[in-house]
Amino acid sequence: KAGVTQTPRYLIKTRGQQVTLSCSPISGHRSVSWYQQTPGQGLQFLFEYFSETQRNKGNFPGRFSGRQFSNSRSEMNVSTLELGDSALYLCASSTRLAGGSETQYFGPGTRLLVL
Amino acid sequence: AQTVTQSQPEMSVQEAETVTLSCTYDTSESDYYLFWYKQPPSRQMILVIRQEAYKQQNATENRFSVNFQKAAKSFSLKISDSQLGDAAMYFCAYRSAGTQGGSEKLVFGKGTKLTVNP
Numbered sequence: 496k497a498g499v500t501q502t503p504r505y506l507i508k509t510r511g512q513q514v515t516l517s518c519s520p521i522s523g524h525r526s527v528s529w530y531q532q533t534p535g536q537g538l539q540f541l542f543e544y545f546s547e548t549q550r551n552k553g554n555f556p557g558r559f560s561g562r563q564f565s566n567s568r569s570e571m572n573v574s575t576l577e578l579g580d581s582a583l584y585l586c587a588s589s590t591r592l593a594g595g596s597e598t599q600y601f602g603p604g605t606r607l608l609v610l
Numbered sequence: 611a612q613t614v615t616q617s618q619p620e621m622s623v624q625e626a627e628t629v630t631l632s633c634t635y636d637t638s639e640s641d642y643y644l645f646w647y648k649q650p651p652s653r654q655m656i657l658v659i660r661q662e663a664y665k666q667q668n669a670t671e672n673r674f675s676v677n678f679q680k681a682a683k684s685f686s687l688k689i690s691d692s693q694l695g696d697a698a699m700y701f702c703a704y705r706s707a708g709t710q711g712g713s714e715k716l717v718f719g720k721g722t723k724l725t726v727n728p
Contacts, residue, residue, distance in 0.1 A: 526714055528714055528715070528716070530716070530718075537718060537719075537720045537721065538701065538716075538718035540715045540716065540717070543713060543714050543715060550713060550714075551713040551714075551715055553715070583653060585655060587655075587716075589714060598645075598657055598660060599657075599714060599716065600657070601647075601654065601655035601656075602654075603652070603653065603654050604653050604654075606653075
């Protein structure tokens with residue numbers, strides 16, 4: 496079974512632009528979560544989607560948004576990019592069983608550099 | 611809010627020896643899950659081991675085992691017979707065991723960089 500895939504793997508943008516990152520979960524997984532990883536702040540939760548609905552959101556400004564499609568693929572969008580948005584963006588998927596007992600599996604990440 | 615603390619930013623171990631990485635967490639919940647993830651230079655986060663808080667028995671996965679002390683809110687990872695391929699960042703993570711509507715949000719520690727010396 497193929498793992499979690501993320502595209503693109505690397506991205507360079509300039510301040511003020513917007514960017515869309517994509518995540519395809521493992522086949523059969525309906526839950527997708529996004530994390531931002533930076534050297535200063537570490538790994539921080541962005542948001543979580545299940546069955547096309549946002550279930551939880553981290554403490555990020557409204558410039559960060561996401562969505563999930565009917566095939567469970569997810570996208571996250573960052574508008575009006577700032578230098579501080581430079582980070583590794585990780586996506587994780589799981590089957591999301593009742594009670595949250597299922598393990599999340601991570602993709603390889605998208606490295607975003609904002610100049 | 612839950613927090614996870616890894617007090618050792620860096621650790622080193624000789625190949626074939628044993629090393630223990632520390633993790634403490636703070637929560638008011640009684641039911642939760644704890645994880646250790648490994649992140650090699652490739653940046654791919656790989657699950658090493660998981661522990662359900664309701665289980666008293668410590669989880670083991672081959673050379674990896676944990677020492678879970680629920681009362682002390684401690685969750686250390688022991689790596690036996692260390693191999694060069696074990697060199698990576700190791701992250702301890704916490705997740706609430708919610709009801710069906712609960713979140714899958716993982717709360718991570720800052721990580722411990724493990725170096726394995728030949």
